[in-house]
Amino acid sequence: MAEEVLSNLMSEDRSFPPSEDFAAGANATAALYDDAVSDREGFWAEQAGRLSWAAPWEQVLDWSDAPFAKWFTGGRLNVAYNCVDRHVEDGHGDQVAIHWVGEPGDSRDITYAELLAEVSRAANALSSLGLVAGDRVAIQLPMVPEAIVAMLACARLGLTHSVVFGGFSPAALRSRVEDAAARVVITSDGQYRRGSAAPMKENVDEALADLPVVEKVVVVRRTGTDVPWTEGRDLWWHDLVDAQPTEHTAEAFDAEHPLFILYTSGTTGRPKGILHTSGGYLTQAAYTHRVVFDHRPGEDVYWCTADIGWITGHTYIVYGPLANRATQVVYEGTPNTPNEGRHWEIVERYGVSIYYTAPTLIRTFMKWGAHIPAAFDLSSLRLLGSVGEPINPEAWLWYRENIGRGTTPIVDTWWQTETGAIMISPLPGVTAAKPGSAQRALPGIGARVVDETGAEVAKGSGGYLVLDQPWPSMLRGIWGDPERFRDTYWSRFADLGYYFAGDGAKYDADGDIWLLGRVDDVMNVSGHRISTTEVESALVSHPTVAEAAVVGASDPTTGQAIVAFVIARSGTAGPDGDRAEAVAALRDHVAKEIGPIAKPRQILIVPELPKTRSGKIMRRLLRDVAENREVGDVTTLADSSVMELISSGLRPAA
Numbered sequence: 001m002a003e004e005v006l007s008n009l010m011s012e013d014r015s016f017p018p019s020e021d022f023a024a025g026a027n028a029t030a031a032l033y034d035d036a037v038s039d040r041e042g043f044w045a046e047q048a049g050r051l052s053w054a055a056p057w058e059q060v061l062d063w064s065d066a067p068f069a070k071w072f073t074g075g076r077l078n079v080a081y082n083c084v085d086r087h088v089e090d091g092h093g094d095q096v097a098i099h100w101v102g103e104p105g106d107s108r109d110i111t112y113a114e115l116l117a118e119v120s121r122a123a124n125a126l127s128s129l130g131l132v133a134g135d136r137v138a139i140q141l142p143m144v145p146e147a148i149v150a151m152l153a154c155a156r157l158g159l160t161h162s163v164v165f166g167g168f169s170p171a172a173l174r175s176r177v178e179d180a181a182a183r184v185v186i187t188s189d190g191q192y193r194r195g196s197a198a199p200m201k202e203n204v205d206e207a208l209a210d211l212p213v214v215e216k217v218v219v220v221r222r223t224g225t226d227v228p229w230t231e232g233r234d235l236w237w238h239d240l241v242d243a244q245p246t247e248h249t250a251e252a253f254d255a256e257h258p259l260f261i262l263y264t265s266g267t268t269g270r271p272k273g274i275l276h277t278s279g280g281y282l283t284q285a286a287y288t289h290r291v292v293f294d295h296r297p298g299e300d301v302y303w304c305t306a307d308i309g310w311i312t313g314h315t316y317i318v319y320g321p322l323a324n325r326a327t328q329v330v331y332e333g334t335p336n337t338p339n340e341g342r343h344w345e346i347v348e349r350y351g352v353s354i355y356y357t358a359p360t361l362i363r364t365f366m367k368w369g370a371h372i373p374a375a376f377d378l379s380s381l382r383l384l385g386s387v388g389e390p391i392n393p394e395a396w397l398w399y400r401e402n403i404g405r406g407t408t409p410i411v412d413t414w415w416q417t418e419t420g421a422i423m424i425s426p427l428p429g430v431t432a433a434k435p436g437s438a439q440r441a442l443p444g445i446g447a448r449v450v451d452e453t454g455a456e457v458a459k460g461s462g463g464y465l466v467l468d469q470p471w472p473s474m475l476r477g478i479w480g481d482p483e484r485f486r487d488t489y490w491s492r493f494a495d496l497g498y499y500f501a502g503d504g505a506k507y508d509a510d511g512d513i514w515l516l517g518r519v520d521d522v523m524n525v526s527g528h529r530i531s532t533t534e535v536e537s538a539l540v541s542h543p544t545v546a547e548a549a550v551v552g553a554s555d556p557t558t559g560q561a562i563v564a565f566v567i568a569r570s571g572t573a574g575p576d577g578d579r580a581e582a583v584a585a586l587r588d589h590v591a592k593e594i595g596p597i598a599k600p601r602q603i604l605i606v607p608e609l610p611k612t613r614s615g616k617i618m619r620r621l622l623r624d625v626a627e628n629r630e631v632g633d634v635t636t637l638a639d640s641s642v643m644e645l646i647s648s649g650l651r652p653a654a
C-alpha cells in the first residue's frame with residue numbers, strides 16, 4: 001500500500017509560494033530556523049518567555065534521565081492563569097474568547113472576563129469536593145463550554161484531567177477511569193448528535209458500576225433528558241458551580257506538574273495513558289499556534305473543528321489558542337446538521353479567518369460538492385490547516401480552491417498525541433507549500449527519516465520517521481508504565497536516542513518530508529487511531545467468534561476503514577441466510593465494546609486465517625483481499641491453500 005501511495009505522491013510536483021502580502025505580515029520568518037539551530041535551548045527559552053511565570057526556570061532542558069525529559073526545571077506557572085487571567089489583567093476582558101455554537105441552533109459568546117469568572121467558580125467547586133493538586137479528574141462531555149471550563153478549572157488547581165471522547169463506550173470509559181484512578185467524573189445528561197439528543201449520563205453510570213474509586217459524578221445539564229441518579233454521588237454542575245464565588249487565586253505549580261493524561265491506541269489492546277506536563281507543553285502549544293496558524297490576537301477568528309476528546313482539541317482548542325488570546329469558534333455538532341452548509345454558514349456568520357480540520361472531512365466536503373461552500377461568503381478565511389492523516393494532493397487542491405479561494409496558504413501539520421503539539425509543518429509566509437507534504441520540522445524541532453539501522457536515508461528514499469531531539473511538549477511517559485514508554489518509543493533506535501514515531505515517511509528531491517501512514521498495527525480511521533488488536537479483542541469477546549484478524553484497508557473517505565476476518569465458533573455459524581444478521585450483531589458488539597468509531601466497515605466470516613508457520617497472522621494478505629487486490633506472496637504461509645479457501649468462500653455480507 002505504501003508503495004502505491006508513494007508513487008502517487010511523488011508524481012505531485014506543484015508548489016505554492018506564499019504571496020508577498022502574506023509573507024510581509026507573517027508571524028514566522030525564515031530566520032527562525034537559523035535561530036533555533038544556532039542556539040536551540042535559547043530559542044525555546046525565548047518561546048517560554050512569552051508565557052507568564054511565577055518563578056523563573058533554572059535549566060531549559062534536563063535530559064540527564066533520558067528518555068524522561070524535564071523542561072524549564074524549577075520554573076513555576078499556572079496554566080489556567082496563562083490562558084485566561086493574564087488577558088483580563090492586560091485589559092482584554094471584553095474580548096470574546098469563545099463563540100460557542102450549539103447543534104440545535106443556540107449560541108453563546110463568552111468573553112475572557114466571563115471565562116475567568118466561570119473557571120474560578122468551577123475551581124472553587126472542585127476544591128469544595130476535597131480535590132487537591134495531583135488528583136485525577138475524568139471528563140466525558142460533548143462540545144459545550146463547560147468542557148473547556150472544566151479542563152481549565154483542573155489546570156488551575158493542579159488536578160490532572162483525563163478527557164475521554166464522548167463517543168467512547170462505557171467499557172472504554174471504565175478502563176480509563178480505573179487506570180488513572182480518577183476521584184471525580186464530569187459528564188452531561190446527554191449530547192446532541194445529528195439532530196437528536198443521545199444519552200451520556202447513562203453510559204457513565206454503566207461505566208462506573210461498582211467502581212469505588214470514583215467519589216463524585218458532576219453532571220452538566222445539556223439536553224434536559226431524564227437521567228438516573230445516584231444519591232450521595234451525583235451532583236448537578238449548576239447546583240455545585242453556580243453558587244460559588246467568582247474569585248479564585250491561581251497557585252503556581254512546577255513546570256513539570258502533570259497537566260493531563262490522554263489515552264491513545266497502541267499496538268496492543270490496552271490503550272496508553274499519554275502524560276503531558278505544564279511548562280514545556282504550554283510553551284510549544286502557544287508557539288506552534290502562533291507561527292503555524294499565523295495567529296493574531298484581537299484580529300483573527302480561529303476555528304479548530306476537532307473534538308476536545310482528542311489531542312487536537314486539547315492543544316488547538318483549549319491550551320494553544322487561549323494562551324495566545326484567540327477569539328475562537330467552538331461548534332458542538334456534526335457538519336451536516338441541519339444541512340451540509342453548516343460549517344460555511346458559521347464561517348460567514350463569525351468571519352472565521354483561520355480554519356483547521358482533518359482530511360477525512362475535506363474529502364467528505366468534496367463528496368457533498370463544491371456548490372455548497374460556493375453559496376457562502378468565505379472571504380474572511382486567510383489560512384487553512386489540516387491534521388490527522390496524510391492529505392492527498394487532490395483534497396489539498398480542492399480545499400485551497402473551494403474553501404481558500406485559490407489563495408490561502410494551507411498548513412499540513414504532522415504530530416501525535418505523544419508529541420503534544422505540531423512538529424512538522426510548512427510555515428505560512430515562509431514555505432512554498434507542496435500539496436500532500438508536511439515538508440519540514442518546525443524551528444526548534446528535529447525530525448529525520450531513517451532506515452532500519454537508524455542511518456538517514458537519501459533524498460528520494462523512504463524509511464521511518466524519527467525525532468532526534470527532545471522537544472518541550474513531548475510526552476513525559478505512559479501513566480503508570482515506564483517500561484512500556486521505553487519499549488514503545490525509545491527501544492527501536494536506543495543507541496541513537498531517537499524517538500520512534502511509528503510512521504513511515506520519505507524525503508523528496510528537495511529533502512522535504514512526505515508522511516506515508518503508520519508502520520505498525522495502528523489504523524487511522526477518519527483521523528482516529530484505532531489498534532487492530534483492540535478491535536480483534538472486542539470481536540473475540542463475542543460468544544460466536546473463535547478467532548479474528550483485523551486490517552486497515554484504504555478507503556476513499558475515511559483514509560482507512562476497518563475490515564475484520566472472523567472465524568465463527570463451531571455450531572454458531574449460521575447458514576448463509578443468517579450471515580448478514582451475525583455480521584450486524586458483531587458490528588454492534590464492537591461499537592458497544594469500544595465505541596461507534598471502531599465499528600468495522602466490513603466483517604467477513606471465513607473458514608481459516610492465513611498464518612505463518614510460527615502462527616503469526618499475515619495481515620498483508622488479508623489487506624490484499626480487503627482492498628480487492630490480487631493476493632501477494634504466500635510462500636511463508638503454513639498452509640498455502642488457505643488464501644484460496646478464503647477468497648472462494650467470500651461473500652461480503654456488510
Ligand code: WTA
Pocket residue numbers: 264310311312386387388389390391412413414415416417418438501502503515516517518524527528529
Ligand atoms: C497521523 C493527531 C500524515 C500519523 C494529531 C500520526 C498524520 C497519527 C498527520 C497521530 C499529517 C497526524 N500527515 N499523518 N499531517 N497528522 N497523522 O495521536 O500517523 O490522534 O502518527 O494525533 O496520525 O494521531 P493522533
